[in-house]
Amino acid sequence: MRIDVVSIFPEYLEGLRLSLIGKAIDQGLLELGVHDLRAFTVDRHRTVDDTPYGGGAGMVMKAEPWALALERILDAAAAPGSLAPRDRLGEADEAAPADEAAAADAETADAVTAAGKPVLIVPSPAGPVFDQRTAEELAHADHLVFACGRYEGIDQRVLDWAQERFECRPMSIGDYVLNGGEVASMVMIEAVTRLIPGVIGNPESLAEESHEDGLLEYPIYTKPASWRGHEVPEVLLSGNHQAIARWRRDRRLERTAEVRPDLLARLDDLDRGDREALD
Numbered sequence: 001m002r003i004d005v006v007s008i009f010p011e012y013l014e015g016l017r018l019s020l021i022g023k024a025i026d027q028g029l030l031e032l033g034v035h036d037l038r039a040f041t042v043d044r045h046r047t048v049d050d051t052p053y054g055g056g057a058g059m060v061m062k063a064e065p066w067a068l069a070l071e072r073i074l075d076a077a078a079a080p081g082s083l084a085p086r087d088r089l090g091e092a093d094e095a096a097p098a099d100e101a102a103a104a105d106a107e108t109a110d111a112v113t114a115a116g117k118p119v120l121i122v123p124s125p126a127g128p129v130f131d132q133r134t135a136e137e138l139a140h141a142d143h144l145v146f147a148c149g150r151y152e153g154i155d156q157r158v159l160d161w162a163q164e165r166f167e168c169r170p171m172s173i174g175d176y177v178l179n180g181g182e183v184a185s186m187v188m189i190e191a192v193t194r195l196i197p198g199v200i201g202n203p204e205s206l207a208e209e210s211h212e213d214g215l216l217e218y219p220i221y222t223k224p225a226s227w228r229g230h231e232v233p234e235v236l237l238s239g240n241h242q243a244i245a246r247w248r249r250d251r252r253l254e255r256t257a258e259v260r261p262d263l264l265a266r267l268d269d270l271d272r273g274d275r276e277a278l279d
C-alpha cells in the first residue's frame with residue numbers, strides 16, 4: 001500500500017515513521033509520502049488560504065495548490081520513477097531509498113492503475129464516522145491519499161474536481177472539531193495500516209481486539225498475581241481454559257453493556273450463555 005499525505009504542517013506526520021509503521025516502511029510493506037502543500041503554491045507569499053465568498057469568519061484553503069499537489073501525487077503513482085525521490089517537490093521525505101522507491105513505485109503504479117482510482121480521504125467533521133469496519137475496508141486499498149484541511153476547510157471545488165481522479169471520502173473520526181486534519185489522518189493511518197499483513201508482529205493479537213467482533217475487550221492482568229492488595233481474578237490462575245474463556249466473554253459482554261450499549265444493540269448472535277451473563 002502507498003499512502004500520501006498533504007499538509008501545511010508535514011512535520012506533524014513524522015510520528016508515523018516511528019515504531020511499527022516505520023518498520024513496515026523499512027520492510028517495504030508500506031510506502032509513505034508526505035507533501036508540504038506550500039510547495040505547490042504559485043505566488044511569492046506561498047498563499048494557501050483566502051477569505052470565504054459569502055462572508056463569515058475564518059479563512060478557506062485555496063483550490064489551486066491542492067490541485068497541483070494531488071496531480072503530482074497521481075503522476076508519481078502512474079509513472080514510476082518519474083521523479084527521483086530527492087527532487088520530488090513538496091516531498092518532505094521519501095520513505096524508502098531511491099532504488100527501492102523506484103522498484104516499489106513500479107509495483108505501486110501497477111497496483112494503482114490495475115485497481116482503479118486512489119482513495120482521497122479528507123478528514124472533516126462533515127463526514128461519515130470512521131470505525132473499525134472502515135479501517136478494514138481501507139486496508140485493502142492500494143493507494144490512500146490524505147488531504148489535511150486547516151482553517152475553515154478546503155474550497156469545495158477541489159473535491160468536485162477530484163471526483164473523476166479519486167474515490168473521494170470525507171471522513172470524520174468523531175463528533176468534535178480539530179484545528180486540522182493531520183491528527184485525524186494519523187489516527188486513520190494507524191488504524192488501517194496495522195491491519196495490513198506483516199505490519200504488526202502477531203496477527204493473533206488482531207483477532208481478539210475490541211471492536212473486532214463488536215464487543216469491547218476483557219480486563220487484562222500480568223505479574224505479580226498480588227499487587228498492592230489487588231489480586232488477579234482466581235479463574236485466570238486456574239489453568240481451566242474453558243472457564244477462562246467463559247469469564248473473558250462475560251467480562252466483555254458486561255463491559256460493552258455498561259460502556260457501549262449501542263454496540264451491544266448491533267450484536268445479533270448472543271447465545272443463551274451470553275444472555276445469562278447480561279441478566
Ligand SMILES: COc1cccc(COC(=O)c2cn[nH]c2)c1
Pocket residue numbers: 122123124125148149150151152153154171172173174175176177178179180181182184
Ligand atoms: C476539511 O477541513 C477541515 C477544517 C478544519 C478541521 C478539519 C479537521 O477535521 C476535523 O476537525 C475532524 C475530523 N473528524 N472529527 C473532526 C478539517
